[in-house]
Amino acid sequence: MSSRCKHLDHVITVEPRTPAGCEKCLEMGSSWVRLRLCLECGHVGCCDSSPNMHATKHYHATHHPVMKSFERGEDWGYCYVDAIMLDPAPRPRVV
Numbered sequence: 001m002s003s004r005c006k007h008l009d010h011v012i013t014v015e016p017r018t019p020a021g022c023e024k025c026l027e028m029g030s031s032w033v034r035l036r037l038c039l040e041c042g043h044v045g046c047c048d049s050s051p052n053m054h055a056t057k058h059y060h061a062t063h064h065p066v067m068k069s070f071e072r073g074e075d076w077g078y079c080y081v082d083a084i085m086l087d088p089a090p091r092p093r094v095v
Helices: 023-028 053-061
Strands: 034-040 044-046 066-069 077-079 082-085
Touching: 023 044, 023 066, 044 053, 053 077
Parallel strands: none
Antiparallel strands: 034 044, 034 066, 066 077, 077 082
């Protein structure tokens, strides 16, 4: 396991594609527990405690490595590749 994320160059300023909730769960009519925001494309997915785990599925489909919590009051992120928590969440760069 890495002690430092090597993928922060993937973090850009993104707008959440579905600010109302998990993109795939909204399409399916399913529910979620907590939300995660992909910091490369703006995909909003549900966490691994949710039945569908769409945030992790999004990573496996796209290989976008860094996400952050999309919950009010939470300021942390996660790098899937390095398998490390990022606290506080990485600050996006403008592209």
